[in-house]
Amino acid sequence: MRQRRWSRVGGVVSSLALVGVLVTGCSDGAAPGTEAQAGAACDPEADVTITVGERPTSDQAATLEAWENAIAAFEELHPNITIEDEETKYDVSTFSALLVGGTLPTTLQVPFTDIQALIARGQAADITTYVEDDEVLSQLNPQVTGVTQNADGHTFGVVRAAYTMGLVYDRALFEQAGLDPDAPPATWDEVLDAAATISEKTGETGFIIPTTGNVGGWLLTSMAYSNGSLVQEQDGDTTTVTLDTPGMRESLEFLHDVRWGQDAAGDNFLHDNNTVRDDLAAGYVGQSLNGANLYNSVVISRGMPAEDFGLAPFPAGDDALGVLGGGNIQWFSPKATPDQLCAALEWTKYYFLDRYVDEEAATTWAESQVADDLPVGLPEVPVVSEEQYETFLGWIEPQVNVPRENYQAYIDSLPDATIVPEPAVKAQELYAALDPVAQAVLTREDADPAELLQAAQAQVQDLVDAG
Amino acid sequence: MRENIVTVTAPPAADAPPTPPREVAPRGRAGRRPGSPAAALLSWVRGGGVGTLVMFLPLLLTFGYFAWWPIAKSLILAFQRTDLITEPTWVGLSNFERVLADPLLWTALGNTAWFAVLALVIGFPLPILMAVVMAELRRTRQITSVLAYLPVIIPPVVSVLLWKQFYEPSGTGLFNSALTALGIEPVGWLQEPALAIPSIVIQSTWASAGTATIIYLAALMSIRTELYDAAEVDGASILQRTWHVTLPQLRGVILLMLLLQLIGTMQVFTEPFVMTGGGPENRTVTLLMLVYNYAFLSGDFGKATALSLLLAVGLGLLSAVYLRLTRKWSES
Numbered sequence: 038m039r040q041r042r043w044s045r046v047g048g049v050v051s052s053l054a055l056v057g058v059l060v061t062g063c064s065d066g067a068a069p070g071t072e073a074q075a076g077a078a079c080d081p082e083a084d085v086t087i088t089v090g091e092r093p094t095s096d097q098a099a100t101l102e103a104w105e106n107a108i109a110a111f112e113e114l115h116p117n118i119t120i121e122d123e124e125t126k127y128d129v130s131t132f133s134a135l136l137v138g139g140t141l142p143t144t145l146q147v148p149f150t151d152i153q154a155l156i157a158r159g160q161a162a163d164i165t166t167y168v169e170d171d172e173v174l175s176q177l178n179p180q181v182t183g184v185t186q187n188a189d190g191h192t193f194g195v196v197r198a199a200y201t202m203g204l205v206y207d208r209a210l211f212e213q214a215g216l217d218p219d220a221p222p223a224t225w226d227e228v229l230d231a232a233a234t235i236s237e238k239t240g241e242t243g244f245i246i247p248t249t250g251n252v253g254g255w256l257l258t259s260m261a262y263s264n265g266s267l268v269q270e271q272d273g274d275t276t277t278v279t280l281d282t283p284g285m286r287e288s289l290e291f292l293h294d295v296r297w298g299q300d301a302a303g304d305n306f307l308h309d310n311n312t313v314r315d316d317l318a319a320g321y322v323g324q325s326l327n328g329a330n331l332y333n334s335v336v337i338s339r340g341m342p343a344e345d346f347g348l349a350p351f352p353a354g355d356d357a358l359g360v361l362g363g364g365n366i367q368w369f370s371p372k373a374t375p376d377q378l379c380a381a382l383e384w385t386k387y388y389f390l391d392r393y394v395d396e397e398a399a400t401t402w403a404e405s406q407v408a409d410d411l412p413v414g415l416p417e418v419p420v421v422s423e424e425q426y427e428t429f430l431g432w433i434e435p436q437v438n439v440p441r442e443n444y445q446a447y448i449d450s451l452p453d454a455t456i457v458p459e460p461a462v463k464a465q466e467l468y469a470a471l472d473p474v475a476q477a478v479l480t481r482e483d484a485d486p487a488e489l490l491q492a493a494q495a496q497v498q499d500l501v502d503a504g
Numbered sequence: 505m506r507e508n509i510v511t512v513t514a515p516p517a518a519d520a521p522p523t524p525p526r527e528v529a530p531r532g533r534a535g536r537r538p539g540s541p542a543a544a545l546l547s548w549v550r551g552g553g554v555g556t557l558v559m560f561l562p563l564l565l566t567f568g569y570f571a572w573w574p575i576a577k578s579l580i581l582a583f584q585r586t587d588l589i590t591e592p593t594w595v596g597l598s599n600f601e602r603v604l605a606d607p608l609l610w611t612a613l614g615n616t617a618w619f620a621v622l623a624l625v626i627g628f629p630l631p632i633l634m635a636v637v638m639a640e641l642r643r644t645r646q647i648t649s650v651l652a653y654l655p656v657i658i659p660p661v662v663s664v665l666l667w668k669q670f671y672e673p674s675g676t677g678l679f680n681s682a683l684t685a686l687g688i689e690p691v692g693w694l695q696e697p698a699l700a701i702p703s704i705v706i707q708s709t710w711a712s713a714g715t716a717t718i719i720y721l722a723a724l725m726s727i728r729t730e731l732y733d734a735a736e737v738d739g740a741s742i743l744q745r746t747w748h749v750t751l752p753q754l755r756g757v758i759l760l761m762l763l764l765q766l767i768g769t770m771q772v773f774t775e776p777f778v779m780t781g782g783g784p785e786n787r788t789v790t791l792l793m794l795v796y797n798y799a800f801l802s803g804d805f806g807k808a809t810a811l812s813l814l815l816a817v818g819l820g821l822l823s824a825v826y827l828r829l830t831r832k833w834s835e836s
Binding site for chain 1: 587588589590605606607608620672674690692694695696697739780781782783784785786796797799800802803805829
């Protein structure tokens with residue numbers, strides 16, 4: 038019997054050893070680490086291959102052709118750089134796995150909301166040295182580039198498009214309700230009045246925000262900024278979470294008034310970011326809060342008539358600190374070599390930023406957008422200087438295909454807008470803790486904002502303290 | 505040691521006196537101790553072990569690479585802090601401490617347990633009942649089987665989204681339309697804290713009852729008809745036949761299905777994730793949603809794997825206790 042047992046044990050051990058050897062052989066063997074040392078010099082002439090994400094899909098024929106032409110032209114301009122492109126896009130649920138698996142592109146677009154978390158986790162390359170030395174990248178609008186930096190002032194991304202949060206509204210519903218769509222609400226009181234009127238006159242939802250997937254917390258944070266309160270205070274290395282503030286309570290009172298005072302918040306209080314967009318595009322929602330880049334999502338993807346899409350500045354409270362910014366940041370892999378980082382930065386400038394400084398690049402981009410029925414002329418916070426941006430608008434004027442007059446109030450607000458960054462520490466956790474607070478005031482008339490905020494504040498503070 | 509000695513007995517010649525059995529040393533090099541690992545390995549090789557291993561290898565590699573290695577890796581991650589880029593650091597039980605200190609953990613545990621209990625009360629007896637009825641209705645058994653199984657064919661997320669529309673809180677939702685027609689105010693099925701989990705359980709039961717029904721039906725078909733005939737002769741009603749014949753005969757299957765359901769419901773994720781995102785006020789946040797949030801919203805893989813490990817250990821213990829408690833019943 039013992040011999041048989043030994044045989045079995047021997048078989049299993051040798052099998053496991055074999056699996057172990059093979060598994061080890063399948064992995065890269067090297068300990069995970071950052072290949073690009075922060076500040077290491079790159080050789081701009083070295084032969085290098087980079088992978089870039091967001092290759093346009095084949096249904097966008099003109100944009101895809103422009104993309105491929107741009108790659109060919111770039112490679113001709115930089116014969117030492119080879120670009121391999123793929124359709125990979127940023128997805129929070131797969132990002133880490135792809136990164137550790139080494140299958141993420143060298144460079145990719147990530148949203149404003151996530152870059153600080155990636156920086157904190159060491160999942161973005163430090164490109165400070167290369168940006169400082171670059172004529173174009175070092176001149177970008179400092180109003181928006183701050184979001185790509187950590188507390189030490191190191192840079193971890195390039196802002197390639199920016200906007201602020203805004204009030205998104207349905208111009209058709211405004212007209213039906215007897216409101217002037219060219220004079221959108223500017224304060225919280227005006228938003229409340231408009232919501233009540235829309236709800237009363239049209240039977241549709243006057244105002245609602247998403248409250249799940251951390252979006253409720255994100256929007257409540259924006260509302261608190263506009264009502265004069267930050268959600269975190271920094272003192273050296275110490276972060277104090279400040280959710281139970283007058284600004285946040287005022288924001289919750291506003292939601293409470295819309296829901297229980299005016300009964301203008303509709304029936305669904307567990308919207309996620311997609312369902313609110315669905316309802317907005319379908320003409321069921323009069324007003325909502327979101328990033329000012331919502332046009333693509335509700336008009337292009339969901340078929341809302343372009344003339345019905347209205348965009349106004351984020352409503353301001355009495356002591357507004359400013360408005361939360363949003364946008365697209367070009368991220369660079371921490372696994373990339375210095376030569377790859379420099380090549381990827383060159384590509385970023387060439388494809389995403391040159392249009393602001395080069396007329397031919399601007400018109401080529403605008404023409405391909407128009408050919409694919411994609412928008413040209415949407416309002417945005419300039420990533421270059423005001424003056425340069427005006428020049429860019431002049432170049433693309435013949436191709437502008439969106440009714441910019443419908444966003445006039447928003448456009449007029451941009452030069453004076455103060456962009457307040459997202460919370461620096463544990464932003465997503467903070468938003469997650471605020472989601473149920475927004476849900477509570479919308480679903481329970483007797484919800485106590487102070488109690489809810491104190492609980493959320495303690496919860497997030499514990500998470501911040503735990504590191 | 506006698507097990508290791510090969511005994512060969514030669515047939516005695518007709519005219520020769522019987523010879524005593526001759527002991528033959530085990531095959532192998534002189535001096536190797538019989539029973540030693542080396543001898544055993546050699547014996548294993550000679551016994552065709554290599555061939556077996558080669559046949560076994562694809563399975564071993566597939567499971568090893570795609571199942572066991574990730575499991576082992578996640579076990580390690582539970583004791584580390586990592587950003588998946590730089591070298592991970594060992595943090596002992598810190599991840600577990602942070603998980604246990606999260607106030608949301610107890611909310612999620614409570615929600616998950618409430619879901620499991622409701623699924624047991626609402627969802628467990630239903631397939632048995634359906635199978636019994638279908639078995640009785642012999643002429644329509646095929647069509648009812650198909651109808652019962654249809655919801656299972658629908659992809660889970662599609663079915664959840666479909667039910668989300670059914671539960672639409674305005675008067676236009678399927679259920680609220682019916683209520684409105686009866687003059688009853690629309691109900692916030694997924695938005696009322698007290699109704700959210702029961703509503704999800706109903707959807708979940710609808711989506712999964714078909715599989716259990718078919719399994720019970722197959723088990724019912726294997727029950728000998730003589731038992732029913734005898735019961736009928738004794739004047740047993742349908743209810744009595746079900747109670748005294750059907751249920752005892754299904755005992756083994758019921759016990760297994762109960763355990764599988766417990767394990768399945770404690771891992772509920774898709775339904776609350778898609779339907780409510782954990783709301784209202786965290787009333788539908790489940791343990792697996794918490795794992796997801798730790799890993800993918802906070803990027804804290806140490807905490808996520810620590811909670812996963814706690815859940816796995818908890819379910820393992822639950823299963824062991826369950827099997828222990830029901831052993832006697834399942835054997836009798």
